[in-house]
Amino acid sequence: MSGEQTRKLIALAAIWAVLLLAPYWMVPLGGYTALGTRVLVLGLGAMSLNFLLGFTGVLSFGHAAYFGLGAYGAGLTLKYLALSTPLAMIAGILLGGICGSLLGLLIVRRRGVYFAMVTIAFGQVFYYIAFQWSSLTGGDDGLRGFSRQPLDFGLFKIDIVSNEKAFYFFVLFCFAIAVGIMGFILRSPFGRTMIAIRENERRSRFLGIPVERHIWIAFSLSCFFMASAGALYALVNNFADPRGLHYTQSGDFVIMAVMGGMRSFWGPLLGAAVFVTLQDYLSSVTVNWMSFLGLLFVLVVLFFPRGLLGFLQRSKA
């Protein structure tokens, strides 16, 4: 038991060391810091989706809506309301999280494939709103004309605008808070009821868990996490795009989570790393990069049903 705990602690320390030192080891390996930043942001999105998919056992195919709402919330705040990065983050998180919680009330009445269909439908509603409401959102061209701002602590400022390393660490800080809260919730009595629902819904109900209410809470939390990833994404690009709300983006998150390993907490981050790196590399070689990524996805699902991380863990043990 204690041996397993030590191993887990070492693995955790290794993960954080890799993330903390990423700007220093990525460049010699041929990467660049902004790539690491993108991995963190999309990884956070995939982990947020997996909070629901892997730990409550319900598949949302429209989570990009809350990702995109987070991005638009942050972008619109910077453009029209306040030149403050933290305020933009908060606005994005609230916009995506609150919309998700409200729609969640309707969505959690359905289960299985119907749940997935309803999430897509609601997601597409936001896509078309962003697409059509050009005067506010910039329509198909996306929302431009805003930029992340330096972090102002009164006594000193941190330049996250042009200093890529500083921005990476800012994103890592936000990532760490979100992931820390996620991990904390999953180890709580509430988190255990989520896993109970994933494992056996009928048994959960007959232990006195109001299943719909618990799925709703998990869904809402997942939307808040997703919106935080979206808000960060707007800061990364200084741009918000209606395609960030589209169900193909939701599909990308599902691919990252499943490819990395949806039964493991860190799997989706690995999935996002593979996805983003391959996308970056392959898209400079061929326009058909998606077919190669798709092929990889199919191979992983066929041969490593527990995802890449699940496979690595098994071969180590």
Place this chain on the structure above:
Amino acid sequence: MSDLVNVLEIQNVTKRFGNLVAVRDVSLNVAKGEMCAIIGPNGAGKTTFFNLISGFFPPTSGAIRFDGQDITRLSTHQRVSRGMARTFQITEIFPELTVFENVRIAAEVASGYRLRPWINRAEAAEIHRRVEDALKLVSLETKTDRLVGELAHGDQRAAEIAMALALEPHLLLLDEPTAGMGDQETYQITQLIRRLHRDSNYTIVLIEHDMRVVFHLADRICVLDQGRMLAQGTPKEIAANETVQAAYLGNAA
């Protein structure tokens, strides 16, 4: 009998599914500490009757009272939180969790911690004690770290019963606890249920096919046939009842 309090009072419940009347005007009182067995041929409406008691669906007509309160329209989880626990004919467990984790979820929910983001040391210790007590009652205390999905069928059933016990219920509903078991496992589970009844004084309603088990365990037997309550009585009375013999026990009895 008169000084006993009824835990469960079922008054004239009927359940229709379209044209089919699965349960027809059935009444049943279960006294505190009593073990009541429900028997009947396949399709007699036993499981439907159980589903009505545990709130899987509401009755078409009639009323159900639990601990003196009307629960006819309450949902399953509300009934559970008032002290009703149930096991299933096909074992319902959390297969990828350990025995301990399975029972801990039950104990935490029953302690009202299901929405808590954390619990303190004293609360966790109390949960731990509750889980171990339940596991000791079903003799699984040496298998706490095993995955439930990997256990033998009899042990899985015992784990499911332990989850029900961790709820500290006033009423235990067991749907065919020995279904699909060999003689050895049937014997183990029968002994377990007998201990729960005789030593721990649980109020139990069970559905059972195995007549040895029923006549061995129950204080009272209810016979359902085609959705109707054919007869109620002590095992002796039921064994001597001619209508029951004709309808169910056949000439063998």
